[in-house]
Amino acid sequence: MGILQIVIVIAVLTLLVKPLGTYLYNVFSNEPNRTDKWFSFLERPIFSLIGLKKRQGMTWKTYALSFMITNIVLVAVSYLILRLQKVLPLNPNGTDNMEETLSFNTVISFMTNTNLQHYSGESGLSYFAQMAVIMMMMFTSAATGFSVAIAFIRGLTTKGRTIGNFFEDFVKAHTRVFIPFAIVITLLLVALNVPQTLQPTVTATTLEGVEQHIAIGPVASLESIKHLGTNGGGFFGANSAHPFENPNPLTNVIEMLSMWMLSAALPYTYGLFAKNRKQGWVIFGSMMILFVVFLSLVYSAESAGNPVMNRLGIDASGGSMEGKEVRFGIAQSALFTTVTTAATTGSVNNMHDTLTPLGGITPLALMMLNCVFGGKGVGLVNMLMYAILAVFLSGLMVGRTPEFLGRKIEAREMKLIVVAILAHPFIILAPTAIALVTDLGTAAITNPGFHGISQVLYEYTSSAANNGSGFEGLSDNTPFWNISTGLVMLFGRYISMVAMLAVAGSLLRKQWVPETIGTFRTDNGLFTGILVGTVLIIGALTFLPAIVLGPVAEYLTIR
Template sequence: MGPVLAGVLQLLALVAALALAYVPAGSYMARVYTSKRHLRVEKWIYRGIGADPDAEMTWTAYLRGLLAFSVAGVLFLYLLMRLQGVLPGSLGFASVDPAQAFNTAVSFVTNTDWQSYYGEQTMGHVVQTAGLAVQNFLSAAVGMAVAVALMRGFALSHSRPRSSGGTPMRTGDLGNFWTDLVRGTVRILVPAAAVAAVVLVACGVIQNFSGIHEVGQFMGGSQQWNGGAVASQEAIKELGTNGGGYFNANSAHPFENPTPFTNLFEIFLILIVPFALTRTFGLMVGSVRQGYAILATMVTIWLGFVALMMWTEFAHHGPALHAAGGAMEGKEVRFGIGSSSIFAVSTTLTSTGAVDSFHSSFTGLGGGLTMLAMMLGEIAPGGTGSGLYGMLILAVIAVFVSGLMVGRTPEYLGKKIGAREMKLAACYILITPALVLVLTAVSLALPTPAHSMLNPGAHGFSEILYAFTSAANNNGSAFAGLNANTDWFNTMTGLAMLLGRFLPMIFVLALAGSLAGQRPVPVTAGTLRTDKPLFTGLLVGAVLIITGLTYFPALALGPLAEGLAS
């Protein structure tokens, strides 16, 4: 079997698995977020944190809860790393440097999991499990909660009661942040991650709390390795689109990803929740076909990127690549080009950032595709929650553009899209490019940050552009060759992660509150059907033109220049 055919067959198997899981997963999540019943363990959690799970929240109250919870998470994780040297199970590792502790705490709370350190040489068992792994669950649940709040904004009318007591909700109420957070964690992420961890352990991923071992090497000499609760962290790392690896090699490490099957299974974990949330959306707004329209948009972009990535990496430029069957540099022979290409696209079109190959070693155009995937806003299918609300923001913009074309007031799902809604949507799509381009320009202009580049020319520019694109979009992957463990990059990428995560959430929740306060607009003959293929095509065009072209000049200076020159 040739490598191209093997890659295509793996893609077909993945698509089939996702299709089988789509309906049950999406329907289950819809039931979770619309249920009036609280589990006993959830009631204990609500008592412990002093939250009323049945209280309705306006978007500002929802936001205050989200920000307070996230700030507490950053402080807890920062202190845990600063105190690592005196904690049990530290494996002899010292406390983490303040700048790196700040960067890492922000990274995991914002669902970025950017790592400027060697995991197996820096973090002990307590920090890995009680700190990083816990935040993998919680940051993913926060993103899902924001997506659910926006769904309610589209679905709810202030004229009907929603609370469990039957009391009519106030205009703009979006549910309860603490309820959405706890349910997303307890009912969705924890059980799914537990099952996934068992599968990974059965397939060879390690799960232990062993110390450091001296391991002999085949060519002589030795190397130190430590164990860890890898399978459990690997499961939520992919399922929650987090991406932070237990080891520096991430999912290219055989302890994290030992076989072609585990590689395909981890890609499945990355994609299932973001794709299935489109069905949850359809059910919650009362029209499954609306969910299918969003799903079709995501699938079209994802398959298009996979096809382009395979083409760039299988292209035979020169005798060495021809002999290898494609661009094998930086790729694991266990997985090959096809599976590595699917992984690279899936991890950058979501906010995962896990890698089973090194994106810096991809062809110039292939590396550019990984950057462009993040620059689109990671919406196809995107992160857990963040991908759906990002795509819905672009759906609002697409509806507005179509309304301008025919001279009608734009509407989406029965809600008018006016000046306030468009300002919020515009702020959402502008904040991330501003962070990426400004911080990249400043880093190139100053002498000290520029010295972190190990590669000159277009590739060195791509390294810095990739770093800030990954940080601001909450992805977490990186181009090798950039020394990011400096005070400048730890601080600046930390700020990019904070602003790139929470400023868009503010605009999303404000938009949700504005929509929830509107009375539904009746459908007329002139209403744009947003559940048809025509709208899917319009939305794909809006994604590629509005977000993609924003970065074109920067891409032309880096990966495009490198790709055309090779």
Template sequence: MLQAITFVVLLIGGTALISWPLGRYMAWAMDPGEGGRGAANALTRLFQSICGPVTHASQDWKRYMVSLLIFNVVMFVLCFSILALQQYLPLNPDGKKVIEGSLIFNTSASFTTNTNLQHYSGEVSLSYLSQLAALMWLQFVSAATGIAALAALARGLGGRPLGNFFLDVQRASFLVLLPIALMVAALLVIGGLPMTFQGSVVATTLEGVQQTIARGPVAAFVAIKQLGTNGGGFFGPNSTHPLENASFWTNALEMSAIIIIPMASVWMFGRIVGRIRHAAVVFAVMMALLLVKTAGAVYFEAAPTEAFAGLPIEQNVGNLEGKEMRFGPTGGPLWSVLTTSTSNGSVGAMHDSLNPLTGLMPMIGMWLNATFGGVGVGMINMFLYIIVGVFIAGMMIGRTPEYLGWRIEAREVKYAMLALLAHGFFILVGTAVFAATPWGRDTLNNIGPHGFSEILYEFTSASANNGSGFEGLGDNTAPWNIATGLVMLFARFIPIILPLAIVGSLSAKRRSAESGGTLSVEDGTFAGMLVATILVVGALTFFPAATLGPIAEHFVYINQ
């Protein structure tokens, strides 16, 4: 247990330390200032010269939103076209055929929305061109969309123009994501991941049996899938595959890559707004929630199991079913928490094999959807909780609520609650429909609470733009593909559009100076209020569903 605690502390603590300078760099890259000198402004002028007049005009929140939506529609159409025509396109050495229409829709929606939910096995279904030109490209630009939206939000809260979306998405892609991905990909190649455009290799085993081993440009794909909180996998088994996760060191690197940019996004927000102490409080709240979920997952998964019931307690290593044995019983539950505290859908263990309450921890991460979250959008989701929390605190002390000098009134609270409730609506309504109809029931491999958990997890993952799966679920059907595809699209853009609308509404008001009666957003009182808001909203929305799924399964399990 001491070894497990040490590994968790070093991994999460070390990544948190690195996020501080990375946040400073991201603020430099995304918000260099107008008309100044220096490398960042020189690169800004280069981007403007490449893309022309469309990048010169400063945009209000409506124009910024429209630009963001148009860009994402183009991404969706390009991805759909490549997947639909892959059998005619180059870089297809293994002769991959066309995939089914609803699966093309689901995959295009998934990667456009930074979800990367996969109802297919990558090495089985897709060509190298589809993996790189469609999916890996979207892993960059969909992640860049989230960083751009956060930078615009922060500028607006700082009392400045929001900027230009087309300029911001270039900054995020070429100055933030690409350089970091190149460094991580190089380390992964050194660690043993393949990087080749050659086709599958046929090997002869020691028993004399021929085996076809898929390979490809794996290191590049894995680097951005983790850094962009994209998830998914080049191979069907994802990061449990030895060619996608070769050793202890690549495992640690990939887990660190999952959370590094979401952590740094909080510091970037604080620097752009000009309130770094406020960012520190938000970071502390996120970190506390992350550590609680991590401790819960590791503890519940280390519970003694019937398979080892006859062994002394010190030899009962807990539940190892569905785990990557190379990394012990801690690696799987830790990965499951990190990947669902962000919107990263990669997996380091079969979530369907987790103990019931261990499986609840990833669900909680996606239900709250603000423990660092996806790149950029995690902090945007936390902003929604901040608006609600500040409003409640203001009402409690009988003072007009204010946040960073902006008066929070009914319109802003309605927008924030609508975004938060939409998340729960997509999860719970989708789960109810599929649990009550053959669309869901006929695709289950398990009955009872565990089967319900599989359906609940799938819609939770889609709505949180996460992409991981509980598995044990035959989800590559037209109803599942269409339903989760639509959920991913709505759940991606509603929580981006409404916060931008909040900033637009605030910007139309006169900003007031903070006084002694203003609720401080830089102390422990605010942190406690924020935690309470997150937990109350999450509990009221999702506790009934949790009791029908993992909690019920836990009590069935312990009473057997």
């Protein structure tokens, strides 16, 4: 039954890819289509207000500068709100202002689409801060990532034209994608008993006569954009394991599809831009192969149970249920774990700190690779980066100048891609090493030994991949962790985005090279295998030693 549940969810996701991918192409192709009729009345006053009447195309430098400045302004406003939330409206529970380093960490976390939470939402934020900062950034950070991905696709696929206008893409991502989709998901969640209210905390008296304060709030609206935008920050500290955020298996499936479907549809959109749908299916197929491999690992490991319990003869026929909700079971917990780290969402319906050692490899590995569907736009951009690298390596092996979608891949593009590839492991492994050799870092470890190494490694991997989930055994609300993870989130988000825009700008200026009989095909099964192999080999070379020190060593000591 567990495998059947997983197969059904994957099948539904696959059926959504083509219609959603086509819709996204219509939204961002800048060609007249039916979506103009539905949404232009909303966008015209917005474009007029921001002075964007002509909507001229931008160079990659102008595009990058535009999204960076927009993000900086939103970060500054959000920081002020968190520092002043005590005196601002919609604070019926009298929540105090957020501490300085925690405010820094929080605004960076949500602006970078990471949503790493070193606080509990129900006690650390007012309703106004939840809506004006957290929900606002969930929309804007997702729209930023989506816009950059579309700009990168244009750079790869258009012949001598612009990569687009950031502000037009940014507005369309809100008006035509995230806001309408979020409204529909919110209504579905409310119908399935997820709270949506501005009333203060409910006070209830138990049978023993003890007063209990039950936190509520605008939960459903936050849940919808939390998953649609691959954000992941929970209204409650327990995140989607909390029964108010995720009350039953049906809401669990809705939340998984919400955080997965747009990222899964983007490869098909890329194929439409490239005028070759096979290109999109190759990228989607490569992602799905990697997804299934890592899903199989966590599902089999959790189903097999804890090795220590098995050795003691304790009945583990139901698998390892530690840290999991009974209403979801192992299958939906394992699938949620794989989806949330593949799509770099960070939402959790079980505690990753309690995964078996081998099961814990799956979320770590998916965040380290950061190209298996990925967050809004990031996964596709990173997988296309690996695709260009695979073409380059294949070209070297056969002695031919590599070409990708009719453009020659030369030294400039490869240098930028290498910067993006090396930056990711560096900003994970260097801070991990620093944390493990300093008292400021090791003081936060709650589980000594190899699992403690995994806790630290997971925290920085999650930050660099803009995921935001944690092993949650780490005492991370300290100035050291707030500042260090904040910086990792910044570098993890913007280094690769700017580098890939630079690659798009470079390719855009190149002459179109017609296909010949000697052109290396990138739209067939052979290239799918080469691409999957490239991702796994580079991932193993950069991260395998760290994984051996953490989850693998832990498994070998308890098996």
